[in-house]
Amino acid sequence: MAQPFQTRGIGKRNLTKAITVHSFKGGTGKSNLSANTAFALAKRGWNIALLDFDFRAPSLNALFQMNGTKYYINDWLAGRCELHEVLIDLSTQFHTKGQFQVGFTNPSGAAINEMTVHSLNEEWQARVLQLVLDGKNLLFERYGINFQIFDTSPGFALSSINAILAADELILVIKMDQLDIVGTQHLIKGVYNQTLGKRPELIINKVPCNMLQTPEDYLKLKNRLSNKLGIEVISIIPCFCEVLENMSSSLFIEKQPDHQFSQSIAKLASHFESAN
16 A cells, blocks of 8 residues: 655665656657666665656556545645655555655646646746755655656656756657657757757667567667667667557556566666666
8 A cells, every 4th residue: 555755764775866757759658667667676675756747648647556645746846745745655565675656746637737837937947946956855865765767748848858957867768750750859959968968868669579570670770779869779678569458557567577578677777777
């Protein structure tokens, strides 16, 4: 059963990192990747805070089957509660060695409309950026969180920009879709590089299996998109019917830990553990 945030000691090693997962368009599977990777890290003994910053179409509520909480991230950003009051401890429910804390976004139509209005207010967003940066430091320094993972809205939403600015490591997720590739190219050059000064890493997700028949196919695709987009590809994940059929209704790697998708998630977790 989910519990309110509880401080349960410092993480197993002195490592702290904020990871923001973003995409140019929706449907790339970034929320599924964020949640499963957060779970994998918590299983390894790290203290995790997974934060839903997709205020346009929040999905972590459905994935974790969370029907309601006292406070949402919306409430924290609006000054109606403290950050630790937002976080729900799922460690016992998912039997993780480390803390597995999740902050949910209010999925109601009224809350989405409210955040849409705020997204147009640059003064409000500037205040929120400082709040996010202060909250990041608080979770690391006071509550012993090792990894903060921000799952964001796709595209150019200011709320996503705030999470990007807070990131120590920035991950872009794309599919093998020409519109997605071209849009991501503009996002990298126009927003990340020129405006924010951020250099992301790339995950290519839901790749048709017929494109990945041999190890050479993986290497060719990695080199092709790395050269085209000018960033490092850290993972290529095939499109699995089993993952699609799961419909992001639960943590896939908890149900099928030996599946190839779960192995890809394990490699991602290892990357985040080792990358500087």
